[in-house]
Amino acid sequence: MSERTTPESGQPAAPTAPPSEDEHARLESAAEAGGTQSALRRLMSGSAGRNLGLVLALLIVVVIGVATAPDRFPTVDNTLTILRFASALGVVSIGMTFVIAAGHIDLSVGAIMALASVWATTLASQRMAEDFHWVTMVITALAVGASCGLINGILVAYGRMASFIVTLAMLVGARGLAEMISGKRNQIAEVQGFLDFFGGEVFGLPVLVIIFALVAAAAWVLLNRTTFGRRTLAVGGNAEAARLAGIRVKRHTMVVFALVGVACGIAALMMVARTTTGTSTHGMLWELEAIAAVVIGGTLLSGGRGTIVGTVFGVLILATLTNVFTLHNLDTSTQAVAKGAIIVVAVLLQQRVAARNGGP
Amino acid sequence: MTDALLRMRGIVKSFPGVRALDGIDLDVSAGEVHCLLGQNGAGKSTLIKVLSGAHQPDAGTVEWRGENARIADPMAAMRLGIATIYQELDLVDGLTVAENIFLGQEMATAGFTRRWRTDRAARALLGQLGHPEISPNTEVGRLSAAGKQIVSMARALSHDVKLIVMDEPSAVLDKEEVARLFGVIRDLTADGVAVIYISHRLEEIREVGDRVTVLKDGRTVATGLPAGETPTSEVIRLMTGRTFEYVFPDRVERDDEAEPVLRVSGLSREGEFQDVSFDVAPGEIVGLAGLVGSSRSEIIETIYGARKSTSGTVTVHGRRLRPGSVRSAVSAGVGLCPEERKSQALLMAESVANNVTLATLPRFAHASFIDRAAERSAATEQVNRLDIRPQDPSREARTLSGGNQQKVVLGRWLLTGCDVLLLDEPTRGVDVGARSELYDLIRELAAQGVAIVMVSSEIPEVLGLADRVLVIREGRVVHTGPAGEIDEHQVLDLVMEGSVT
Ligand SMILES: Nc1ncnc2c1ncn2[C@@H]1O[C@H](COP(=O)(O)OP(=O)(O)OP(=O)(O)O)[C@@H](O)[C@H]1O
Ligand SMILES: [Mg+2]
Numbered sequence: 001m002s003e004r005t006t007p008e009s010g011q012p013a014a015p016t017a018p019p020s021e022d023e024h025a026r027l028e029s030a031a032e033a034g035g036t037q038s039a040l041r042r043l044m045s046g047s048a049g050r051n052l053g054l055v056l057a058l059l060i061v062v063v064i065g066v067a068t069a070p071d072r073f074p075t076v077d078n079t080l081t082i083l084r085f086a087s088a089l090g091v092v093s094i095g096m097t098f099v100i101a102a103g104h105i106d107l108s109v110g111a112i113m114a115l116a117s118v119w120a121t122t123l124a125s126q127r128m129a130e131d132f133h134w135v136t137m138v139i140t141a142l143a144v145g146a147s148c149g150l151i152n153g154i155l156v157a158y159g160r161m162a163s164f165i166v167t168l169a170m171l172v173g174a175r176g177l178a179e180m181i182s183g184k185r186n187q188i189a190e191v192q193g194f195l196d197f198f199g200g201e202v203f204g205l206p207v208l209v210i211i212f213a214l215v216a217a218a219a220w221v222l223l224n225r226t227t228f229g230r231r232t233l234a235v236g237g238n239a240e241a242a243r244l245a246g247i248r249v250k251r252h253t254m255v256v257f258a259l260v261g262v263a264c265g266i267a268a269l270m271m272v273a274r275t276t277t278g279t280s281t282h283g284m285l286w287e288l289e290a291i292a293a294v295v296i297g298g299t300l301l302s303g304g305r306g307t308i309v310g311t312v313f314g315v316l317i318l319a320t321l322t323n324v325f326t327l328h329n330l331d332t333s334t335q336a337v338a339k340g341a342i343i344v345v346a347v348l349l350q351q352r353v354a355a356r357n358g359g360p
Numbered sequence: 361m362t363d364a365l366l367r368m369r370g371i372v373k374s375f376p377g378v379r380a381l382d383g384i385d386l387d388v389s390a391g392e393v394h395c396l397l398g399q400n401g402a403g404k405s406t407l408i409k410v411l412s413g414a415h416q417p418d419a420g421t422v423e424w425r426g427e428n429a430r431i432a433d434p435m436a437a438m439r440l441g442i443a444t445i446y447q448e449l450d451l452v453d454g455l456t457v458a459e460n461i462f463l464g465q466e467m468a469t470a471g472f473t474r475r476w477r478t479d480r481a482a483r484a485l486l487g488q489l490g491h492p493e494i495s496p497n498t499e500v501g502r503l504s505a506a507g508k509q510i511v512s513m514a515r516a517l518s519h520d521v522k523l524i525v526m527d528e529p530s531a532v533l534d535k536e537e538v539a540r541l542f543g544v545i546r547d548l549t550a551d552g553v554a555v556i557y558i559s560h561r562l563e564e565i566r567e568v569g570d571r572v573t574v575l576k577d578g579r580t581v582a583t584g585l586p587a588g589e590t591p592t593s594e595v596i597r598l599m600t601g602r603t604f605e606y607v608f609p610d611r612v613e614r615d616d617e618a619e620p621v622l623r624v625s626g627l628s629r630e631g632e633f634q635d636v637s638f639d640v641a642p643g644e645i646v647g648l649a650g651l652v653g654s655s656r657s658e659i660i661e662t663i664y665g666a667r668k669s670t671s672g673t674v675t676v677h678g679r680r681l682r683p684g685s686v687r688s689a690v691s692a693g694v695g696l697c698p699e700e701r702k703s704q705a706l707l708m709a710e711s712v713a714n715n716v717t718l719a720t721l722p723r724f725a726h727a728s729f730i731d732r733a734a735e736r737s738a739a740t741e742q743v744n745r746l747d748i749r750p751q752d753p754s755r756e757a758r759t760l761s762g763g764n765q766q767k768v769v770l771g772r773w774l775l776t777g778c779d780v781l782l783l784d785e786p787t788r789g790v791d792v793g794a795r796s797e798l799y800d801l802i803r804e805l806a807a808q809g810v811a812i813v814m815v816s817s818e819i820p821e822v823l824g825l826a827d828r829v830l831v832i833r834e835g836r837v838v839h840t841g842p843a844g845e846i847d848e849h850q851v852l853d854l855v856m857e858g859s860v861t
Contacts, residue, residue, distance in 0.1 A: 234714075241707060246690035
């Protein structure tokens with residue numbers, strides 16, 4: 001092999017041209033060459049494409065429902081049942097989206113919910129007098145949720161403990177406390193004002209569903225349009241970079257956990273309204289359902305990326321699935337096995353889509 | 361030349377929206393050092409990722425020792441005898457040096473790792489690289505950037521290799537380390553191993569290279585140029601379309617009486633550096649020169665509060681900063697552009713725009729709602745100013761080439777408009793064309809009254825850009841003086857002196 005200089009193959013090289021013009025020309029020609037195909041691909045690789053997969057998954061579940069229970073599944077009543085069921089889990093999952101995007105995990109969501117529900121209903125039943133306003137219940141549930149979340153946050157951020165451990169302890173502790181307060185009995189919430197408000201409907205839509213929608217909208221804005229959301233992603237994506245950019249990583253982490261706690265408080269109220277009881281068994285295994293919904297939705301478990309729209313879809317898919325199973329009277333064990341399998345498949349599909357939109 | 365070891369023809373690789381490689385040809389012979397040159401984003405790293413099996417080409421052929429080869433994955437490349445040292449080091453921080461070196465090819469009997477043998481083999485490799493002081497049992501996360509580079513190198517050498525690809529290995533090394541690296545390269549080529557060497561430092565190419573291939577916008581513009589004889593101006597013309605390498609901007613007249621903005625006195629951190637004192641006036645650029653490992657980065661990270669000093673003070677505008685508090689430094693108007701872009705600066709999954717505005721978010725927010733139009737236009741301005749390519753602020757940071765990522769980090773800190781700017785290796789991985797512009801920018805910032813402290817392993821850069829130079833050796837300041845009154849050799853003497861005895 002001899003040493004030689006070959007000019008740029010084909011066209012005569014014009015190395016004296018300013019590089020930026022070259023670059024433009026190259027990009028333009030590449031774009032033209034790609035044509036419609038690349039436009040389509042770009043669409044698919046955007047958030048629209050990612051959500052398209054979720055829409056499809058939801059459609060498939062719906063089609064299965066319609067096909068197997070044509071008389072009971074596609075009714076207005078049943079749809080509202082699904083939505084009502086989805087809303088409490090949805091609020092918890094939205095909270096979970098923030099923790100996961102911030103690079104942590106919260107296993108205590110279900111337990112915090114149970115504790116908040118029990119605390120609020122016990123308070124209500126102890127003060128049956130006229131002077132008890134149902135807003136007190138709301139405030140109690142939110143405060144209990146926020147406090148538990150805050151404790152989680154402080155231990156994780158300032159105690160430098162792994163969130164997995166801290167929230168696992170909270171899971172056990174909060175559920176235990178809920179059992180102590182309630183004496184393991186169901187607390188019936190007979191506060192009429194509360195049930196009227198949360199159990200009501202506006203324009204034919206259950207208030208629960210409206211709350212879910214509002215929480216989702218607020219969370220979307222918070223994650224995508226505010227400094228708080230941006231910092232959450234920064235902390236989850238690269239905590240060291242966030243720290244060196246002057247972000248108060250510890251405080252931020254703490255606030256994120258407190259936020260999840262508040263979401264659990266809201267969910268507790270929704271659960272009490274739906275079942276008219278507060279009990280220490282509310283939200284059993286919801287941590288897993290919520291994590292599944294978040295991951296199906298496309299939020300990275302490793303942090304740094306989160307999608308509220310995806311989580312909402314994830315919740316709807318899970319809720320519809322549960323509904324289809326229930327319509328067929330599947331026992332809970334079979335349901336659990338089927339759900340486990342479906343979650344794995346859904347996450348696999350989700351990863352496929354993510355990988356196609358740009359490898360590692 | 362002997363037979364072609366590797367022959368790549370018409371390699372094409374597209375990413376969504378970008379054609380990174382557009383028909384590249386490359387021939388490498390056994391025993392040669394083949395240098396790849398090209399501007400940031402020209403496609404060098406992508407090409408070698410195709411070669412190492414990390415990417416699959418869309419078109420083109422690879423011939424390896426006269427036979428067609430399909431390199432399906434990194435294991436396949438390894439089996440062929442191709443080892444790669446990536447630009448962004450990919451080591452597992454939690455594992456030890458020895459474990460990293462033999463990752464994926466652990467020495468084991470019936471599933472049990474043979475630690476003793478592994479350690480001995482690792483020690484031999486590190487010794488061969490001239491670094492017997494790195495213990496095989498150290499956790500890799502504790503090593504400096506240069507140390508990690510050595511470990512990557514040892515990992516490459518642990519295979520039976522015919523071709524070693526090095527993507528900007530010298531970016532994290534200082535002069536002495538680079539000399540040692542060249543020694544290793546010469547030993548390898550003497551044994552008939554071929555080396556593909558990527559660097560933005562032309563003098564290195566001249567010193568160690570045999571032949572040069574120049575890439576531009578994903579195409580081969582010249583191949584097989586003799587590294588020793590081709591004039592620098594010709595190489596630069598091929599790469600950039602311009603004829604000069606880079607020039608340092610003129611120093612500006614400053615008011616010598618001006619009150620210093622940054623005052624560091626008696627700053628120490630146990631086990632790292634002792635008694636560092638200096639002042640920086642507005643508009644002044646102070647350069648810290650020294651070997652890698654002489655604690656220069658530690659000093660400026662301590663000033664910034666990212667590390668906690670054990671004694672001494674840092675004051676900005678007469679206000680004392682709280683030790684170990686980044687917030688306190690940031691609110692006093694200090695910015696730090698850190699050394700390691702991947703681990704300390706970039707959010708890889710986020711857009712360029714979000715990365716650029718990370719440190720200045722409140723400025724684009726009304727009641728904490730982000731004004732995205734303002735944010736985007738600020739980011740676009742930085743993208744244009746620094747010539748970040750592709751010129752699209754919405755691209756994810758991980759899809760940018762190494763040099764362009766570096767510019768993103770720099771853009772973040774240029775945007776802060778801070779009074780004191782600490783720059784740690786600001787031009788690492790930036791191509792010759794863009795260097796001049798960066799130097800101009802840094803000088804321009806100084807002219808606007810910013811006090812700048814800069815760390816660089818390239819002594820000419822420190823001497824050319826800074827007004828005043830501090831030479832650091834083993835955590836102590838051994839010399840302070842105007843940059844104009846000292847030359848490269850004197851700095852080198854200062855840096856080495858004492859480390860010999
Ligand atoms: N995973 C990816 N997705 C999309 N685009 C990519 C990806 N990796 C590289 N590119 C693009 O391909 C082009 C070539 O990048 P490459 O990393 O090969 O450049 P380089 O020559 O190594 O530059 P540098 O000197 O800055 O390291 C760039 O425009 C870059 O943005
Ligand atoms: Mg590169």
